[in-house]
Amino acid sequence: MKIRSLNRNIIALGANSFFTDFSTEMILPLLPIFLERFLHASKSEIGLIEGTAELGVALLIALSGFYSDRLGKRKGLTLLGYGLSNLIKPLAFFAQSATMIAAIRIGDRLSKGIRVAPRDALISASTPKAISGFVFGFHKMMDGAGALAGALTAFGVLWYLGESESSFRTVFAISLIPGLISMAILIFLVTDTPFEPSKSRFVPKALPAPFYWLVLFQSLFSLVAMNYSFMLLKAESNGLALVMIPLAYALYNLTQSLFAIPIGRLADRIGKGVLLSAVYIAFGLGALAMTLGTSWAIWVGFGIYGFFAAGFNALAKAIISDSAPMEFKATAYGIYYTAVGIATFISLVLGGIIWDSYGSTLLFMIASVAAITLGMVLYFMRYRLLHTD
Incomplete structure (x- = not known):
């Protein structure tokens, strides 16, 4: 399967994600350090800010997906979510307190909550089941490539201007430029895929068992x-x-971008459950490497983490694309992201408390053991649970 076989919508949405992540990832890798070093936030406060931001996504995303399915259209909500996000993030330039950063992060995540379910449904509408892993892998690759460009731009600015607070704020301001480019692509190059909304009300049994097993894992x-x-x-x-x-x-982000399409292609051939269990185990190994306490282990950990990120959500979205009916597809994506968002909120809040109380090694060891265990359980139960494979 080659990139040129993808339709215009898939490519345009990929380009939109590239520039959005270009903008986002100029800011995100710097925010925890900015909060800790210049705004004097504790690990618990940082965990609470990030967790609350993820909870904001969880509270809105299911509603957005449900509303998109009832409208029978996708692009309007997608455009609203991307527009708000790309205008809110650069406001970090003006932040003078952790509370202001929290407001910006929550606003950005609420914007993501508006756009993600209808966007994924828009991608799914143009995706045959036989290549869903490849298509969502391509989209994840574009995410990763944009994130790589953003992270390298942030590095270049800090290397050139130094590690001062003003340098951080300069990066935040520059992030507006790729954000505006992403909006132009979405407005002028992406076309909607209207459909006839279901006349029946959504009930949980409208979605198949593999979907709910996926959400649980x-x-x-x-x-x-x-x-x-x-x-x-x-x-x-x-x-x-x-x-x-x-x-x-x-x-x-480089590792994520390089592995996204190969993981998707392989998943289409040997099963998405197999690959999903592999990325769980990869995360566990990356977290284990981070416990070694050396700088080289950090590089190993980030490289492995990129492999994990290349498959985690992309494979889940492909499974949902394969299994959920068209008229409830955005609702399915919304339910999925809501469940994961609530779990992430709890994880971040507890993680900050564990770090402040017992240190980082215990936190990363818990994550490592649990991820590897879940990966093994999923592998041995994959055919019974995710029988879209």
Whole structure:
């Protein structure tokens, strides 16, 4: 399967994601350090901010997906979500307190809550089941490539201007440019895929059993795993120079971009459940590497984390694309993201408390053991649970 076989909508949505992630990932790898070093936030406060931001997504995303299915249209909500996000993020330039950063993060995540379910349904509407892994892998690859460009841009600015607070704020301001480009692509190059909404009300049994097993496993995993913010803070605590942290984050995004399409292609051939169990185990190994407390282990950990990120949501979205009926597809994506978002909120809040109370090693060991265990359970139960394979 080659890129040129993808239709215009898939390619345009991929380009839109590239520039949105270009903008986003100039900011995200710097925010935990900015909060800790210049705004003097604790690990618990950072975990609470990130967790609340993810909860904001969870509270809105199911509603957005349901509303999209009732409208019979996708592009309007997608455009609204991307527009708000790309205008809100650069406001970090003006932030003078952790509370202001929290407001910006929550606003950005609420915007994501508006756009994600209808966008994924828009992608799914143009995707044959036989290549769903490849298509969502392509989309994840474009995410990763944009994130790589953003992280490298942030590194370049900090390397050139130094590690001062004003340098951080300069990065936040520059992030507006790729955000505006992504909006232009969405407005002028993406076309809607209208459909006839279902006249019946949504009931849980409208979605098949494999969908609910997927939600259960992904939620359990999200409950025990930490997100990128703790990875970045761990890199700093292990002695990695501040200016090098965006470069480590760039390695994560490079790995994510390189593996996204191969994981999707392989999943289409041998089964999405097999690959999903593999990325669980990969995360566990990456978290284990981070416990070693050396700078080289940070690079290994970020590289493995990129492999994990290439498959985690992309494979889940492909499974939902294969199994959910068209008239309830955005609703299915909304339910999925809501469950994972709530689990992530709990994970981040508890993770910050564990770090402040017992140190980072225990936190990363818990994540490692739990992720590897879940990966093995999913592998041996995959045919019974995810029988879309």
